[in-house]
Amino acid sequence: MDAGSLAISQLSGGFDLYNSLESGQTYTWSRSDGGMYTENPAAENAWYETIIDGCYVAVCRDDGQLQWRSSDGTVAPGLLRHHLRLDDDLEAIYSAFPDEPIINAAINRFSGMRLVRDPPFQCLISFICSAQMRVKRIYQMQQNLSSSFGTTMTADGRSIHAFPTPAQLAAATETELRELGIGYRAPYVQQTAEMVHDGVDPTAARNLPYEEARSYLTQYPGVGNKVADCVMLFSLGFLEAVPLDTWIQKAIATHFPACALDSYEETSQAIRSHFGPSVAGYVQTYVFHHLRTQE
DNA sequence: CGCCAGGCTAGCG
């Protein structure tokens, strides 16, 4: 097992590991203390781990450093920079946020929280599963998919499951998926996995303009505008994407009523423009987490 | 028990 560290002080705006990985934007990491999405704060030395492209990586915040351990030390630092967006200039991003009370409150609470850049297939499946589901259960469903259909690796003598590949998940039956608690989303998951396995590549959306990319992603069963926006923001790097979930729709009605229009498309356009296209997705993620974790 | 959870789809008018 290789190991190393990155200096958090060199990152503009710092890095809040806990809120970045437990704000409901990613379901690809697990806390080694088993407390992922339990609403118990992570212990100071809690490790978050995942397997990406066959590479095991674990990270932990310790004394101003982002410590990491990995099965492949040659790729781990670059992998972390990419998937945790460590090169995002948070100070510049905050200064581009609109100066409004609810947004400022969110920045104050979660300063250092970064967007993630998740593996697209895993992101696609996890947000198909997210429909009408609580964050904690979405996470549990992804764990179930991994342990039932994903490849097993051994790290530190423990067995860990990677998220299934499109081929592995396409081979699952609807009945098997329902037994994992996937519910009525089971056929969507199976059929989407099959489409990706057959060559309909979600990453092809990267090369399209924003609204065409969103439309492209809705060809997968179980993917509407909202889920497509999540995939674009949390895995494809469209920082202008603002997923209009129930929380954000309420926030728009209350705090930005001029943007509360009739259709998803119109509201989306208005709120993207209001938040600022280059940072709108960041604003969304901060406000979402702020509202969802208020007492 | 009833209600709700990071919505979507099919089937209407």
Added chain:
DNA sequence: CGCTAGCATGGC
């Protein structure tokens, strides 16, 4: 097009 019933499952 716009509108809405129905959808699985678990937690409160």
